[in-house]
Amino acid sequence: MAVPSNEYNYDVEKVRETEYPMLKEYLAELSGNLYGNPHSESRSSRLSTARVQETREHVLQFFHADPEQFDVVFVLNATSAIKLVAETLTSLQTGSSNRPLWYGYHIDSHTSVVGLRQLASAGYRCFESNDAVDHWLETGSHIGEDKSIRSSPSTTEKPPIGLFAYPGQSNMTGHRLPLSWPGRLRRSNITANQEMYSLLDAAALASTAPLDFSDPFYKIFGFPDLGGLIIRKDAAHIFQERLYFGGGTVDMVICNGDPWHSMKSSSVHAALEDGTVPFHNIIALDCALTNHKHLYGGMEQVSRHTSRLTAMLYHGLSSLRHQNGKKACQIYKDHSSSHGDSRTQGAVIAFNIRSEDGTWVMLSDLEAAANEHHIHLRTGDVCNPGGIARHLELAPWELLRNFMGGVRCGCKNIIIGHKPSGIARVSLGAMTNVQDVETFVNFVQQTFVSSLSLYIQNILVYPIRGCSAWWIADTTPVNLTSNGLHWDGQWCLVDLQHGTILTPKTAPRALLVHPEIDSDSHTLRIKVHRSLWTYPMIHSNVVVHMDREVSDLGHTSSKKDIHMFWDEDTGTIQTFLTAALGIHCTLARIVDKEPRDDDNETTPNNLDALTIMDQSHQSNDSGLTNGSHKLNDYDLSNHPPQVIGSQRPRQVSVAETLGANIVLAPVCTKGYTHQIGRHYFAYIGQRRQEANEVEEEGVRQTYHLAQIRESELSTQGKLPNEFRASCVTKKLLSNAMNRSDKIAYPQIHTGQIVLA
Template identity: 30%
Template sequence: MESYWSEVCELGSLESFKESWPHYGFGVEQRELIQREFTRIKDITYLDHAGTTLFPESQVKRFYEDISRNVYGNPHSHNPSSRLTHDTVESVRYRILEHFNTSPEEYSVIFTASCTAALKLLADSFPWVSASGDHLGSLFCFLTDNHTSVVGIRGVTGPKGVKTVPVSPQEVEAKAKDFPVAVHSGHECSVPHLFCYPAQSNFSGRKYPLSYVKGVQSQQLYPACEHRGRWFVLLDAACFVGCSPLDLKQHPADFVPISFYKMFGFPTGLGALLVRNEAAELLKKGYFGGGTAAAYLAGEDYFVPRSNVANRFEDGTISFLDIISLHHGFDVLYKLTGNMVNIQLHTFGLARYTYMMLSCLQHNNGQPVARIYCDNEFEDASEQGAVLNFNLLDCLGRVVGYSQVDKMACLFNIHMRTGCFCNTGACQAYLSISNQEVKRNLQAGHVCGDNIDLVDGRPTGSVRISFGYMSTFEDCQSFLKFIINCFVEKPLRLDKERLARLRSVVPAEASASEELTTVPNGRTVSEAKDLNISPAPVSDALPIRGVLKTQKNREKARTLTNIFIYPVKSCAAFEVTEWPLGPQGLLFDRTWMVVNENGVCLSQKRETKLCLIHPHICLASSTLHLQASGMDPIALPLEAIDENPNLRKCQSKVCGDRVQAFDCGEKVSVWLSTFLGKPCRLIRQSSDFPRDMKMGQDKGVCPATLSLANEAQFLLINRASVALLLDHIANENDCADNNTSFDMIQLIHRFRANLVISGLEAFEEEDWSDVKIGGALFQVAGNCGRCQMIGINQASGTRTQEPLKSLSECRSGKVTFGVYLLHQPQRNSNAYPTLSVGSTVIADAKNTSK
């Protein structure tokens, strides 16, 4: 069929974008900036700056040179190296306050382990007054569009008898009109209350007015206008300060938690609580750690805190080298960008352009491609940050699950974030999820941070992209091409009226008036210029999404056609015609694993060359052989090595499970490191450290132990399912995937199954409950959810977008392929059967009757 990729090779030009938005860049070409400071993101479209931005290479080099030249000692000592540390840290404090246009006379900087730690510090030390009798006591109030770490303060206030008041964004100003300032007793006039709100929503990027700070402090806004007392404001600036300037002289919030990796990308694990000195004196300290005491007695309850606010609250030795690195963060940030206003305008322009184009994309039937969650039209950088939150829709208006979008994005090397972003309140509001639905979703198995993206067809979360100062116009193009390539029913259409309206509100100095003249395919001249789309004919042979499971395989019986063992996790398959089972699956399957120098598992997702390492097991000689092109073969013993005192124990993780293993020695480590071009080691699972299988336990699946396999003991795929997918790929194959061709065997290898059968019907295996292969009985534990790893050519190690792209298309967004099995041993028998190619396969269907 005809290709659609040629239609979207260019989504506008950089020159035309610069004409409409002159604030792009920082006086140099963005590509030059990337080549000089961010070489590691070559071929990556990084769009998760709200999660963490990226550090420039010169920042780390300067920091390295600094700590290489200077000796920094513990700041609690008084020797010269310690004084150097103390003075440098104090200089950094001043630098932070200067960045936010304030001074040590107005604010103090308390360093913490993170922004969340800063919030917890405030929760523990705020002078809460418990309600008693007729006295209301303190109020803990927060905007519902707040990060989990802010809402979590109620875990401290609740047991203290402090009332919690959630406030919706609509109530702050609207309800203020309904409540004149009430007259209360003198006692209540001194009661401290805390109102928390984000300067910028980490969900939608909406910027809340900084004027709320003084509005709440002066009791002109809800809920402060309803309750007398002393109102303090916590301004959560973590998401805001990465791309926007914050002036604390103009907006003097009492408490401002920040996270430095959101600003600089490095260091991680360092935050701060900026405390207005007027409010600092009210904070009460409970626990005291090293360095916080002016004096104390060990044998008597006597403690005097230090007078300096920072010294009083920074328990123990601060992370002084991380703090010192901030000097170089500020230096490089200003050198590369000039100031935060430049960053704000640059990133807002990219976000606005992406919003305009995404909101105007339509399927061939005129249905919108995306549902965008925002409160404005991206018209003003003071109201909207460089964040775009959305869900994609199919041509029938159904939501495409965010997990599916994320998996497809990985094929295009686009890095973004999905879920609810630790902001349940905003997620509920924008996605119209009721409290009852949240509880029902939990009962259905959905928890925060998992991949259950749809429950009963309704989304549990969304997709978020966000920009940083090193983001480029090409990043916008790559993202939009990805959306069009994977999720738009062709031919692409545009909402012309909307696009014209959005353009009309661009600032006059940043836009040029264009006459909108109709061109073929229902587009306008200006739209065609922006998208540079050359119309392509629509093939009548375009496959219909949602292929039904009705393609019959002509074979008369199901048989086992292939057996694959993967002795070393993520390395090449070892094919056999017969093989014994063991207590954890096929004998020696995924018994070994390659790890990096830090003991972290290496998979083909991180290192595709693993598939070029070919393991071979010789049961006769009891050896494992490893072979790879250009390398001499190497052999290792198969027998148990747990008792060998010369091999050290080590630990790693597989799918979140801790596994205990033994290092296989220096010789094989050198061999692997030489071939892969990076330090790595080979480890073997310890036989006395069982790993329990979790999959299916809530559905009655029998307990089982696992090797180093991800989910289950066995993975089975069906040749009839492979054939259906192969036909779809042949029909869809186009230049977007470099005309990659597949045959049956190549596609089978992509799915890395243990057992391959000749089925009667495509995807029938998903309806099975049990299956008997030869004399061995297996229970079906669940479907195998696929990811971008099936896009790795097992013969060359190269990445392709297929077959995940076609799998999603032909299965209406589902990306499951194959089923997990676990062996059901015969009762009163310790013997394990042997599987043989050619064995008959007999399956039992699930009992769906009620």
């Protein structure tokens, strides 16, 4: 779940270190200049007027809007821009024009856009899909009849004026709708029979995509709180019908006698910006535009950056599963959207969380947990009634039922009919980085996803290939090296007559050879099963001093391995093994140890993880907090480490037959009892590093390949290769392996907790 560092379009880490310089520049701007009301002619007022005009031109440039064809009107926010359009449309219907309004809007529209339908005296239409809009634009007609807020239309009204509104991006799911619709509408035969205009709500789209329409600037830059309406000058004449006028929009007003006023006509914005414009915020906007260009280069770079991170987040959340295999996150998306494709999907993900039993997690619980982790979410209906109804599959009668049941805007705890009434939304932006995405996915996983809690019951090492396992029956720690468990597969038996490595097929008796490692004395002890005691000399052990290596035999036929051979002047090792196995052989150590079996195959992408908990660092800094597992949550009294004895436990014998390194058993958690007798067998392979991990503190995440599966305590008909072929490959992570205070080798031992 990572993005290569070379795919960043700007150095977001460096930018985050220095933070936005915009506020500093804004404060310097205000402290170095005195700005006055732009409606006056004082020096401070003229300075404000000039800076506002500069910002206006800067905004049009930012959105690639030609000043000859467009003008920008500063307003409070996106809703204020929509209200300005609503005022104009109301004036058209009630003023001298007496033009009724027909209104069409997309189902994914924001509540503020939907609200315009209340003004549609000639009827309105909710387009319930992109296909419905395309059909209308192509044919000039739409399926079904228009709805109306009137019982019957007036026969004296003039031909209606039409308005089609839709969001550039759903503020709920991030689904991006075609920006070609306004142009197609202007070229369609619809406009031949009816005066038709389009309104694009780009509030959500503008933060991570390049465009040239109306936007709330605070959603792009964070500060200032300001909005804008970009108007094509060809359509400016409809705003001349607006009845209301405010300060600064008129050249003359007669208050007594016959009422009369003259609207300003020097520019579109002059007649529409009521009152004193928020010039301090507009100046701050100019600072924001300048710094945005300096930091990111342009919205194209922001779009590519956020698209990659959104794909990461989508994959991370969609891959979360409870221990019973059920998905933890229900992600809502349009069927035509593809996360990572900026043409169809924005940097937004809408979702709900299910518990292991399938019930919905309350949004209030999610939000409370997020607040504790300093994560900021948007929850509820997010002012998108159409998207909520469509994606939560709520029919109109269900919405009315929910309303009668107490569901209101802002309600987050009401689930009626087994359906949630809202969603959680995560939004990414220009300053979001890979760590933010991983932090959120880890938060959801650790807080709301049930994991299978196992503990290491037995550890087996196979020092000599093809021979019996060394069963570490106590809590002695074993190092995890680059090739797996320390000492695992480092020796072999070589046929001195043919120069080949012995295998269980060529030397079945080798399975009765029992090697053990004594790390204190740095020796390898070899003993054999009593059934091979054909000569008195092999009744006891043979001890190999690992620092006495004699190189080499020189005629082994193996091309993959390089061997060094042991023996003393008396030939004890060779004599012992030859007598036990009935084959002229000796012991060899593999110097350049090759990956065993299929360890050298390409690592699959997006592996699930097994995490070995490091008890000494199991605290808040280990990354496991609320909702995570801690060692004191478990009862290991019923699962003590095996004591040393002559007879191996059944699961150890099974693991040895299967060639497994580790035997894991479910932990009995407080208040929850796992099925007795369940065991998981795992084989630990090579150490790997995330190939695409963005480096953090110069270190990439390290893990071992592990093949694991649950198995009954029966080995009938099973061989190691067959068993491993049926295993699931996972990443075996160790807290110690990825700690900042690196140790030479991380260790594992029996009794450790493993989170699956």
